[in-house]
Amino acid sequence: MLVGMDDMGVITVRDLRRRYGGAGGGGFDAVRGVTFSVRRGELFALLGTNGAGKTSTMEVLEGLAPPAQGAVRVLGRDPYRERARVRRRVGIMLQEAGFAADLTVAETGRMWAGTLSAPRPVAEALELAGLGHRTRVAVRSLSGGERRRLDLAMAILGRPEVLFLDEPTTGLDPEGRHCTWLLIRELLGSGTTVVLTTHYLEEAEELADRLAIMHRGRIVRTGSPAEVAASRPARISFELPQDWREPVPELAGTRASVAGRRVLLQPDDLQPTLTALLGWANSRGLVLGALDARPASLEEAFLAVAASSGEPVNGNEDGEDVAA
């Protein structure tokens, strides 16, 4: 992680709120007070279930929509009010955007380059995105994955200092995803700051310096992927023999739950707990059936968030939703 290169943050978001529809009962609060900052050269990932408010947050950072409340700064400026000044230094890949279907890939790139202040050569951008061999093909003939790569080529065409990627690898095959990851790493290496949303936890684990998990318009976990994963305990599960009577020993820093013969331990520290458990079992000649031990994972942290109900919101109607 690059720390201290730019303490102010390339992006700062303070108490951001967004609301669709009017004030009062008919509206919907998509973003409910989000605060974070992104440092120069780092990749910040926004995770969350569908409808968590990721895209609504991105739209404000991109300058496509004003915040209902709160302050957002990108490169020190208001991306909505000072759009012209911010945009030339920013690249945006939307979750979904269209092309003129009858233009070729190269024509599409040339058109876009013509609207940018300091574009890189179109051929270079297409090559980087893995479309170098498809330049003369009409956009209507591209596969879904190729269109996604063209989206990416357009976003990086202006040599952006800050790159916004809204689900950049959705719809890509594993190879395409891997290529996109390589390109993103290359851009990070050259100092580009990236904000990315994704549904793929391994993508965040692979690329993110820091991430935030959003749920119902709020950030509920934030930190490095390892830190966020560590917010959850590790898991050890096993089965005791049918006729086993002795209770499982109390282990420090561990929650235990028993369902019939099946035991689930959730230790804060995996290794000492596992060592103690295996020592206890060995000393009794006990064989633990279906033994499974795994460290805390981002996926588990994510699923725990997704399964939780939203924290109650002042005066709002959906605070009492039951966990799924």
Added chain:
Amino acid sequence: MIAGIVIMSRPGQSAHRVWALARAEGVLLRRNRLALLTALALPAALVYTLKAAPSVAHAGGSRSAGAILLTGLMAFALLFAVYYNLVAALVARREQLVLKRLRTGESTGAEILAGTAAPAIAIAWAQIAVAAVAAVAVFRVAPPASALLVLVALVLGTAVFVLLAAVSTAVTRTVEMAQVTTLPVLMISFASSGLLFPLTLLPEPLRSAAQALPLTPVVDLMRLGLTGTAASGHHLGPGAAVGAASVPVLVLAAWIAAGAWAAQRWFRWEPRR
């Protein structure tokens, strides 16, 4: 701080962006040769057909018949080639999420609108040029009393109907709906333009109202520019013609201001969800 050193957007950059967008639209237009050919053949065919029409044949060869024909064709070009086509084109681009993408770049809303409108404008102006050539060939039209007023009519009229098209897209969800949502502007503009019947037939409050509608001042300016004749039918000298042009020019300027404001207020870059 590096972020503090900012180059202001210059007019040259703005023109560059509009050109890039318009050029791509031009490529798309060229890919649709049949539509392009039809659009250009139509006005010429119309001029030759109208020559045979009894009412025109009766006034045949007269200076005013050619001028009226040319004015009428320009009105049609503004209403259909610019206004109607542009409503349909903008709605199609919005539904395809193309406008949404263009909004993520450096181009301003006005630049995107201008770039997208460029082919529609080019076709309309080419139609008028073809019609002018045909009218000269068929009707022996005299040189215009004031070419400047003709040009002003063309430029301001185009600006008004481009902006009205942008505003009309706010109530047009789909391309098919454009056939319905454009009717009020098309019918009211045309009916009250003075082309269908002389506005002098209208009682006073209605006549003033008609003068304030978007197509009427374009027709007035065209008549002044082509024949030097005021709406009342009086022939004016070149100096008086320019003086008489001030009211329609102001009306068009007011429409442009109102259209720009309304477009900024109601234009949608994305389909309704």
